[in-house]
Amino acid sequence: MRLLLHACCGPCAIYPVQLLLQRGVAVTLLFFNPNIHPLQEYARRRQGLHEVAQAFGVPLLCPERYDPQVYFRAVAFREEHRCQVCYALRLERTAQIARRGLFDAFSTTLLYSKFQKHEEIRRIGEGLGGAIPFYYEDFREGWKEGVVQSKAMGIYRQQYCGCLYSEAERYRRELEA
Numbered sequence: 001m002r003l004l005l006h007a008c009c010g011p012c013a014i015y016p017v018q019l020l021l022q023r024g025v026a027v028t029l030l031f032f033n034p035n036i037h038p039l040q041e042y043a044r045r046r047q048g049l050h051e052v053a054q055a056f057g058v059p060l061l062c063p064e065r066y067d068p069q070v071y072f073r074a075v076a077f078r079e080e081h082r083c084q085v086c087y088a089l090r091l092e093r094t095a096q097i098a099r100r101g102l103f104d105a106f107s108t109t110l111l112y113s114k115f116q117k118h119e120e121i122r123r124i125g126e127g128l129g130g131a132i133p134f135y136y137e138d139f140r141e142g143w144k145e146g147v148v149q150s151k152a153m154g155i156y157r158q159q160y161c162g163c164l165y166s167e168a169e170r171y172r173r174e175l176e177a
């Protein structure tokens with residue numbers, strides 16, 4: 001199976017990539033994350049994913065230039081439900097590229113994170129699977145293993161989910177202290 005695997009960062013890709021390679025799946029990684037702000041954070045996460053792709057010998061597609069407007073326009077006036085919009089934005093683009101690239105299926109490393117809305121991601125992914133199926137697996141089982149490996153490999157580990165809203169939630173208490 002040729003699988004296009006959307007990835008949000010290096011640490012979240014380690015466990016799913018290894019598991020899929022062990023099963024003989026031909027994995028191609030895709031970095032499409034206009035939800036990551038600011039640009040320097042985006043660059044660090046993309047570099048981390050590049051290092052993971054090199055370490056496991058899998059191709060990495062980075063087809064878009066950095067454009068946070070794509071994210072902000074998508075979530076405008078829907079900020080309360082921004083995560084669903086954010087998942088859909090990234091998975092729709094992944095499915096589109098997978099179709100064009102004649103992949104057999106698409107998926108995402110968001111299914112690895114215990115901090116994401118797992119069932120929402122699954123619902124959105126499966127809802128998009130028409131001409132090309134969404135590959136679902138609960139990669140959270142490998143959470144600890146991935147954390148240990150990413151630290152051992154020296155891959156950049158982020159402190160917040162990605163968008164400015166999540167960054168503010170992460171550090172708000174420090175501002176108010």
Ligand code: SF4
Pocket residue numbers: 035036082083084086087161162163165166
């Ligand atoms: S918190 Fe994370 S998933 Fe939710 S909108 Fe922000 S970047 Fe996207």
